[in-house]
Amino acid sequence: MLRRAELNSSPLPCPVGATPLFLAPMAGISNGPFRRVCREGGAGLVFTEMISARAFRFGSRRTKEMGVFHPDEHPVAAQIFGREPEEMALAAQYLAEAGAGIIDINMGCPVKKILKSGSGVQLMREPDRAGAIARAVVARVDVPVTAKIRLGWSAMEENYISIARILESEGLSAITLHPRTRVQGYAGDAQWKHIAYLKEAITIPVIGSGDVRTSENAIAMFQTTGCDAVMIGRGAFGKPWIFGEIKSSLEGHPEEADVHFRRRLISTHIDLIIREMPGQRSTVHLRKHLGWYSKGIPGGSDFRREINGLDDPDDIVDLAVEFLGLRQVQC
16 A cells, blocks of 8 residues: 555645546547546546647638637646647647646657647657657647657657656656557557656656556556556547546545446436537547447447447437436436
8 A cells, every 4th residue: 555645745736636547648538538537537637639730820710619628637648749839839828728637748649640740759859859749849838838748759769768758858847658668559468667767867857657447557656667647549448437536545445336326427428428519529429438438338239239230329228228328318
């Protein structure tokens, strides 16, 4: 069990008493509805999905919608990606003025589309540019600025410590390390030992990320790496209550979320998707999340097959209410 003082000493603006357990920035996942149910499920801080700095420059309506935050999700960190310092600074300014409590710079995404734009983990191959982006963003906003990085491009280019030191020197408040290379993508095991190495190499807080799917994983990451916070991504798929479960384990009284709380969170999530993502967007997100919520439940595969054959969100919700034993959701 970790000491209570350690649990309540988050490196970033979390609610008083909150355990430093953060929802990761995930494209197509970490949207407003999911952020809100994860906050209710116990997350101390939630990150947005990646937001394009260049799209802000060109006035993209959908991109600006990604910068609308509900009071229930605060504190929220907005993650931006791009490669031009001034564009990144302008996007950061817009999001900070919109209510983001933290600006996070994406320097770790390994997806080809992002790499082709010269963003994401590509920036780790351009230390001067990475530093210039950090400098421009820090100078433009009055909120903490963080960055998410990987080990490097490949096993032969593991430069995460040197990049982190550059970012620290430019005024960043914390670094998140996902300990895989760009070449690895999401394959293999995350190499947590590097989180410990980074913790020893810099003075600002280090947030650990990678392969945390259970309370046991989270405890192990805290204890073996000495990280200041743990970021959870795929481990929260279909389990927005995982944050509260981990918190109870860290405090020494492990407790699973009861069925009524789980059903309430699922109902809330469905309702938010319907209300805030109208039309086809609702259908896409309902199929995705209900697929995860139904994993491990008898008859789940048949349920997923049925909802994937439905286009009307109302029909999907009706089936979900019956299968998952939910209270009726307002559509």
